Amino acid sequence: MPFTEVADRVWVARYEFIDVNIGLVGGERGLVVVDTYASSPLARQVIEDVRALGVGEVVAAVNTHEHFDHTFGNVAFREKYGDDLPIHATEEAAARTVAAGERWKASSSAEDDPRIADICATEILPADHTFSSASVIDLGDRAVELVYPGRGHTGGDLVVRVPDGDVLLVGDLVEESAPPVFGADSYPLEWAQTLDLVMNLGTRDTVFVPGHGALVDRAFVQDQRSDIGVVSETIRDLAGRGVPVEEALAAAEWPFPRERLADAVRRGYAELPRAPKRLPLV
Numbered sequence: 001m002p003f004t005e006v007a008d009r010v011w012v013a014r015y016e017f018i019d020v021n022i023g024l025v026g027g028e029r030g031l032v033v034v035d036t037y038a039s040s041p042l043a044r045q046v047i048e049d050v051r052a053l054g055v056g057e058v059v060a061a062v063n064t065h066e067h068f069d070h071t072f073g074n075v076a077f078r079e080k081y082g083d084d085l086p087i088h089a090t091e092e093a094a095a096r097t098v099a100a101g102e103r104w105k106a107s108s109s110a111e112d113d114p115r116i117a118d119i120c121a122t123e124i125l126p127a128d129h130t131f132s133s134a135s136v137i138d139l140g141d142r143a144v145e146l147v148y149p150g151r152g153h154t155g156g157d158l159v160v161r162v163p164d165g166d167v168l169l170v171g172d173l174v175e176e177s178a179p180p181v182f183g184a185d186s187y188p189l190e191w192a193q194t195l196d197l198v199m200n201l202g203t204r205d206t207v208f209v210p211g212h213g214a215l216v217d218r219a220f221v222q223d224q225r226s227d228i229g230v231v232s233e234t235i236r237d238l239a240g241r242g243v244p245v246e247e248a249l250a251a252a253e254w255p256f257p258r259e260r261l262a263d264a265v266r267r268g269y270a271e272l273p274r275a276p277k278r279l280p281l282v
Helices: 040-053 076-082 091-108 116-121 189-202 218-240 262-271
Strands: 003-007 010-015 020-027 030-035 057-063 086-092 130-131 134-138 143-147 159-162 165-174 207-212
Touching: 003 040, 003 207, 010 040, 020 040, 020 159, 030 040, 040 057, 040 076, 040 116, 076 086, 086 091, 086 116, 091 116, 091 130, 130 134, 165 189, 165 218, 189 218, 218 262
Parallel strands: 030 057, 057 086, 086 130, 165 207
Antiparallel strands: 003 010, 010 020, 020 030, 020 207, 134 143, 143 159, 159 165
């Protein structure tokens, strides 16, 4: 079975394409699916896997953020479970879902992968149940908490907390199978502090479900937070010493490969306050 139970009525399936994790949280009223995958055809496979698991019907969906690999299955889930299926996300993520998806389609249409055509043909449907700081999905005998911990991988990342299962599904705020992605919509100077809040939502025994890769523990999240913090502090140091943004990558040692940090440096420099202008001293 693709879905593995990682805590009481909390299942995770790790899918090969883009190494995405899809979560399921069960309660007496049904199932919450956490992220809907990267296209309608790919989502239909997830739906079939949910059916084969045989633990109930999906009554709500959650998008941890707006990127295509976490939202492009929304339409397929609505087709299966009804037009009134609530899809939850932060206000920021929902507002950016269509634009982010169209940008990805435009930039990837020429890639040589048989799944790209299906992805580009998928209708983009943003979440319709949104919140700014926190929300709860009531499954009857348990509550599924949705928390906006702050900006990081995007401006609208949420965390799904299952308190009675001691599980946090954290989307792409944490990645296990590759370094974290600092994209053109990331917030490198805020990400480490966001992860501090995420860790405060858990215990020392919490199971963390990253957006991509294997399950991790608190120590892994702490280590990744520390590395992301190094990126932030290095950007601050370079900018403070007057190193031009176009020279910054080559001017320092980084905890992640340089080729993955171009957007981080550009975004970080842009986030820093401009130095005040001063009259020359004579």
